[in-house]
Amino acid sequence: MATPEVFPQAAPARRAYQALNEARDRVDPALRSAVDALPEDMRHIARYQFGWIDEHGGVSETSGGKALRPALVLLAAEAVGGTAEQALPAAVAVELVHNFSLIHDDVIDTDATRRHRPTAWSVFGASAAILAGDSLLSLASGVIADSEHPAALSGIRLLNTTVQELVQGQVTDLAFEQRDDVDVAECQRMAEAKTAALLASACELGARFAGADPRRTEHLRRFGHDLGLAFQHVDDLLGIWGDPDTTGKPAYSDLYARKKTLPVVFALNSETPAGRRLAAHYHHPPNAETDLTATAELVDNAGGRAWSHTQADRLLTSALDHLDAAGPTARAEELTALAHLVTQRDH
Template sequence: MAMTQGADGRSAEELLSWARELVDPGLRAAVDTLPAPVRRIAGWHFGWWDEHGRPAGADPGKALRPALALLSAQAAGGAAEAALPAAVAVELVHNFSLLHDDVMDGDDTRRHRPTAWRVFGVSPAILAGDALLALAGDVLAVPGNPDLTGTQRMLAGTVQQLVAGQLADLVMEERHDVTVRECLGMAEGKTAALLACSCALGAAFAGADRDRAEALRGFGARLGLAFQIADDLLGIWGDPAVTGKPVHADLRNRKKSLPVVVALRSETTAGRELVDLYRRPAPLTEPEVRHAVELLERSGAPAWCTDHAETLLADGLRLLGSAGLHDPAAGELAALARLAARRDR
């Protein structure tokens, strides 16, 4: 993966490591307040320990959302440390959604380990996700929060958008007439809303004025859509050894990810053949899954998705550049956005 430099020379990868180091103490402290059985599941999910509670040091995830919150605070003229509650809160919400997603999608692995439901069971994993969600609102209630009611309402509203997006994703699996616009709308709720909230919460903790906060929110929303497109592409063409997630699971489940919907709506020969394949009642066999991948490629869907992600990224960067934000954080946000939208993991 190419190194993407920020304005002060820090690469996007270094920024993610910096955010992880800053947010982890607060994240661990928050999780430590949970009842022991729930804490054990959460700790496994975060990669901190094994199923018996012994230190493990596994992959804890990218920390993209905390990084956006911390850098947004700096870009708005505040200190990264002031936005740590926001960074912890969005990381908790993100991981609540992952715990539930893994159950709903039946995924066996995440971050190169068995998913929590595979280790502890479906119901315990769901309850652990619920606990992380409840905890997220609590961590915003700190003396340094300049707008407790506003930030808690913002986070709660974002969770509602996330849930609506996830529900739309499930409903679209059963439909054969999903449009590209509907698919993008689903991704706006399922993924983009939380990235937008990460930026807006960071700005709020920095006491940003309305224009800067809205510019950062808009940047995060566009980045979130580009990020989801990259995720959809990786779900089909990614390397599981690199991503830590199963490949082709979405195709087997007939999920309407953006590349699939673009192909189904393409009116190409390959797209029409994919329509027939997706409408078959029986589960797709491995040869059929491989054929579906070929049809997606022949339809031009991957190129369309990549181009649209680049357009979203460019729009987000224009918003960022027009908001009068502080460097080097503004440049670092741009570097992080380029990495997230063009990633290979």
Template sequence: MRRVAGYHLGWWDADGGGEPAPAGKALRPALVLLSAAATGGSPRESVPAAVAVELAHNFSLLHDDVMDGDTTRRHRPTAWHQFGIGAAILAGDALLTLALDVLAASGYPAAGRGMRMLSAAVQDLVDGQSADMAFEQRDAVGVSECEDMAAHKTAALIGCSCALGALFGGADDEQVRRMRLFGEHLGLAFQHVDDLLGIWGDPAATGKPVYSDLRNRKKSLPVVSALASGTAAGAELAALYAGTAPLSDPELERAAALVEAAGGREWSRTEADALLTRALDQLRDTAVRGMPAVELEALARMVTDRDH
């Protein structure tokens, strides 16, 4: 499991050696450390919480790649494609167990509360992933349903990251609550941007093939908005999505154009901007000060920049 997990994390190649590979953004642990500092605590003391959320996140990625059948992540084969489905699932299980163990072993007075917070966020994540999978079998999915799914699948763990950082930083309950809200709004904005990149992102930056979400007929936020638009473009997109044969390159290009023509691309752009504004409002209302607060705002703007 160590070899599989280390490969997934980019620490070594499939044989357990070689040069490290590109790793993830480490967004969630960065949010933990900055949230701790912004609420007056020590980033060093919050390291166990930062480690725990990154391990939990990577548990979800290992399982997500299996469920989606994705063969590439971060410019190289996914763990399941390299080692097999069973090994990837077990590696994900190991990382989630380790995440809770890291919190338990931290010795921090609020470690028990932190474990419950992380456990609740993972339950939300699993619920969101379950809904996402169920959407694949349905012809019609409502926009509000899709937003609720994303709030569970993505925003819950990002909100938990900010709340855990504040908790380990010694913040009071109101600050912890507001930091969670900041993270949840940011997480949903991040998902809108991620879904846009899943269609129009540069493979050199995303590490995934062009039109990857459309190739999987994924009902992402901009796609669901387009399908529910009541437009001719939305109807044509629905017909493409209703098929079972793999979409050809011209069909994928057409599907992307239809999402845009039906307003899905602009809707997700607008929603991401509005959610970022709400996140930053919560951050300012949390009474955080100093350079960590400035860095939190800069990080929020960076991860919702559609050019990244």
């Protein structure tokens, strides 16, 4: 979802975009400084990944993403009485980890486009992209360590644990592609590891770097976790029914790859006529666009689309309950607006 040049008329959406823009403006200089420390070849690929340059090294105006995760770090810190400056190293580190995971995911999935332009591996080669992702991951811990913040050591440990969750989630996701017996509960656990873990850690890191007490920190972590899982439901819906001009990915991309996403797995386990028809052919490669359209209709008719809508709404409510329980003294409106924004189904 690229940030539009003109804010939507709705005040909450406008507030959310403003919070994202503020976070990007604050994080970008520190992020660029960190990337500048990479070896030349890795630095070039990283700059391309963040949208700062094109493949030839020319200045680019391409969006580097929403900056959602660093925004959560900074806002969580301010919500419990800290400052954005205190949490800036953690915000940069989270964005580095996020982009490490994106580069590797694109290689694994052989995705050709991200953010409306060729992926790093498709430009520089898979091997170079993997190494660039490794460099970003290593850099993330270094940024936190160099901050010498009192929470730096625990922050590095949290970030490393989160990366292990991300890796396990990706491994499980890959394993699902070879299985016909994936159930809803294990698919949810996979989504928690692959997506919710990093959003939870972003909020927790912000709270820790602001010196919040354990109770408030835990509620902010739960806010990020539930928001992350809701976000994954919405992302899975967009992976089937999203507009390619908005998502930057081909129509029905997840169905073409035969991904076991949340709405698909629910449909496969629905024990409905549509679910049984879906199960009968989902392990076969699609043979035409009409086949993908028919597959999407089966997922919908088997209840997968409605179920993910319901789950996203439930998780959003839970996330906001945890935000309220954290007793934010600032930035509650921005965090609420962001939560609503990233769980919209038309972005």
